[in-house]
Amino acid sequence: MIDILFNKVKENGVVCVGLDTSMDYIPEKILSDGRNPDNALFNFNKGIIDSTKDIVACYKVQIAYYEAYGIEGLMAYKKTLEYLRDEGLICIADIKRGDISTTGKMYAKAHFEGDFEADFITINPYMGLDSIEPFIDYIEKNNKGLFVLLKTSNPGARNFEYLESQGKPIYYHIGDRVLEISNKFIGKSGYSRIGFVAGGTDAKDAKEIRERYENSFLLVPGYGAQGGKAEDIKSYLKEGNGAIVNSSRGIIAAHLKEETKLEFDELAREKTLMMRKDLGYEGNI
Secondary structure (H helix, E strand, O other): OHHHHHHHHHHHOOEEEEOOOOHHHOOHHHHOOOOOHHHHHHHHHHHHHHHHOOOOOEEEEEOHHHHOOHHHHHHHHHHHHHHHHHOOOOEEEEEEEOOOHHHHHHHHHHHHOHHHOOOEEEEOOOOOHHHOHHHHHHHHHOOOEEEEEEEOOOOOHHHHOOOEEOOEEHHHHHHHHHHHHHHHHEOOOOOEEEEEEEOOOOHHHHHHHHHHOOOEEEEEOOEOOOOEOHHHHHHHOEOOEOEEEEEOHHHHOHHHOOOOOOOHHHHHHHHHHHHHHHOOOOOOO
């Protein structure tokens, strides 16, 4: 799976479209076909996917936006993941789970098979390495992947993640220990199926993280709305690869911020192409 993602980046660039879809983003044209979240959220997502699938590496679906609308929202989440798989597209379920023992196994089962199956999921390692262990069977036997929270892009990251212990910040302690596991799952691309989430708002940190974890594929949030700049984020890349850069609102909610004659999906495509170019990729279009 990590080799498939690596090749997608080679073909289409590093953009990961975040489907953090709120009912507030849905145009009236879609709402007129059904205002229930099940139909509206999925039909909006389908429009975004169809307009961008040839110019992105993958999609990240943030489960909270669907849980907020109850059963109908989770039906839209399920249908979105199914549609991505049916189209042969890579899906990351942004669930940030982090628990141990049988509870962790149930999270793995819930998001690596069945109704909510995804190719990669995000997990929170702060309970320790035994919060990663329940997912390992799926990585070994089912070609699944993880993005483990390393250093996030929010201001509150400095409350805990940057605290120093034994001469290095907490996030390096996490990364170094996770690396002991991830090095067992390196593909032909030279990257592991266990990668990291690394915020894209600090060029110095980006350069150090890239050098320290050279075989770790990175999921980089923070571009655009959170202040991450292309020149900073490029420090995470190795020869234009080795990372995917997520943008959610900047792409899927662009139609709410600009006066334009373009439909929401057309504008999403335009913003995606602009982001690719900003990150140094001219590519296949």
